[in-house]
Amino acid sequence: MKTIRWGIIGTGNISSTFAKAVTSLEGAKLVAVASRSQERANEFAEKFHIEKAYGSYQELALDPELDVVYIGTPHTEHFSNARECIINKKAVLCEKPITLNQSETMHLIELAKEHKVFLMEAMWTKFLPVTQQVKQWVKEKRIGTVKHLKISFGFYKDFDPEHRLFNPNLAGGALLDVGIYPITYTIHMLDKLPDQILSFSEIGKSGVDEQNVIIFKYNEGMLAQLSSSVLLDTGDDAEIIGENGRIVVPKFWMAESALLYDKEGKLLESCSIPHKVNGYEYEAMEVNRCLRDGKLESDLVPLKDTLNIMKLMDQMRNEWGLKYPQEEE
Numbered sequence: 580m581k582t583i584r585w586g587i588i589g590t591g592n593i594s595s596t597f598a599k600a601v602t603s604l605e606g607a608k609l610v611a612v613a614s615r616s617q618e619r620a621n622e623f624a625e626k627f628h629i630e631k632a633y634g635s636y637q638e639l640a641l642d643p644e645l646d647v648v649y650i651g652t653p654h655t656e657h658f659s660n661a662r663e664c665i666i667n668k669k670a671v672l673c674e675k676p677i678t679l680n681q682s683e684t685m686h687l688i689e690l691a692k693e694h695k696v697f698l699m700e701a702m703w704t705k706f707l708p709v710t711q712q713v714k715q716w717v718k719e720k721r722i723g724t725v726k727h728l729k730i731s732f733g734f735y736k737d738f739d740p741e742h743r744l745f746n747p748n749l750a751g752g753a754l755l756d757v758g759i760y761p762i763t764y765t766i767h768m769l770d771k772l773p774d775q776i777l778s779f780s781e782i783g784k785s786g787v788d789e790q791n792v793i794i795f796k797y798n799e800g801m802l803a804q805l806s807s808s809v810l811l812d813t814g815d816d817a818e819i820i821g822e823n824g825r826i827v828v829p830k831f832w833m834a835e836s837a838l839l840y841d842k843e844g845k846l847l848e849s850c851s852i853p854h855k856v857n858g859y860e861y862e863a864m865e866v867n868r869c870l871r872d873g874k875l876e877s878d879l880v881p882l883k884d885t886l887n888i889m890k891l892m893d894q895m896r897n898e899w900g901l902k903y904p905q906e907e908e
């Protein structure tokens with residue numbers, strides 16, 4: 580089995596989480612890390628026993644020893660970080676949202692095609708075994724035809740205009756940070772983009788959406804009520820309601836369990852699959868598999884879906900009048 584050699588860009592929260600996951604895998608080696616500061620790169624390298632620590636992202640992108648780079652920087656940096664890696668022939672696993680908007684995503688997709696390089700948004704939820712079990716229940720019509728979904732993702736966070744969740748210069752706001760999960764989950768479960776969307780947001784003091792609600796309507800008769808917040812705990816469970824029963828997925832975005840009920844509320848089946856490490860190992864395993872098979876994208880997170888979701892989020896932000904400084908002409 581070919582060992583896949585990984586590099587990581589950024590030394591923040593999610594990069595540490597991902598480093599734990601990838602270093603646990605057989606057939607993968609975390610070879611390099613890059614930070615904007617040599618000191619932080621050294622610290623991270625020491626913590627995760629990584630051979631090479633770079634004090635700039637560009638040096639890592641140029642490292643000929645790497646097969647793939649994980650990008651764990653704020654949303655606003657994804658485009659330029661991914662671009663640098665792709666033009667240097669490195670496969671890319673980029674944190675969500677893959678870019679700020681549809682136009683940047685399109686650009687990256689074209690660049691990845693041109694350079695024949697693998698590209699995937701790190702939508703890890705789709706690779707969790709519990710998500711796959713839930714999708715299987717839906718496909719097998721265990722709850723009959725799905726008619727309704729209720730999904731939220733929100734948490735309490737004290738307002739801080741400098742923090743990336745509230746800072747417009749780092750593309751803060753609920754939609755791009757957490758709202759992307761209920762949207763992606765719904766489209767994944769129904770295998771279809773909505774026919775109509777109605778959405779509202781509350782734009783806070785720093786000029787980004789602190790909370791939002793979104794309704795998806797499908798011509799086949801399905802409705803989804805979705806919401807997200809970076810200021811309030813609006814919950815983070817998913818409920819999928821069908822004509823004959825209901826599936827409940829506690830903490831759907833990092834799910835380790837799911838419950839299947841009949842119409843009378845009787846529990847028919849449950850599944851519990853604890854993460855092997857922290858849940859991020861599954862997306863890393865998918866990237867390893869794809870690279871070994873010479874694939875340029877993942878079947879489960881195809882670039883067309885990533886682009887379509889960016890397009891929907893652009894559309895909503897447009898209706899809310901939410902533009903980031905980087906998008907102003």
Ligand SMILES: NC(=O)c1ccc[n+]([C@@H]2O[C@H](COP(=O)([O-])OP(=O)(O)OC[C@H]3O[C@@H](n4cnc5c(N)ncnc54)[C@H](OP(=O)(O)O)[C@@H]3O)[C@@H](O)[C@H]2O)c1
Nearest residue numbers: 589590591592593594614615619651652653654656674675
């Ligand atoms: N999949 C998930 O479950 C999940 C969870 C959390 C976050 N995320 C995503 O991961 C990304 C990073 O989130 P995080 O919570 O890990 O953020 P974070 O803790 O702030 O870390 C971001 C890192 O990016 C680097 N960076 C580059 N340019 C920066 C800038 N202008 N300002 C601040 N940092 C900059 C910094 O590393 P250096 O200083 O070393 O260069 C920093 O440590 C976001 O896009 C977020 O949506 C995903």
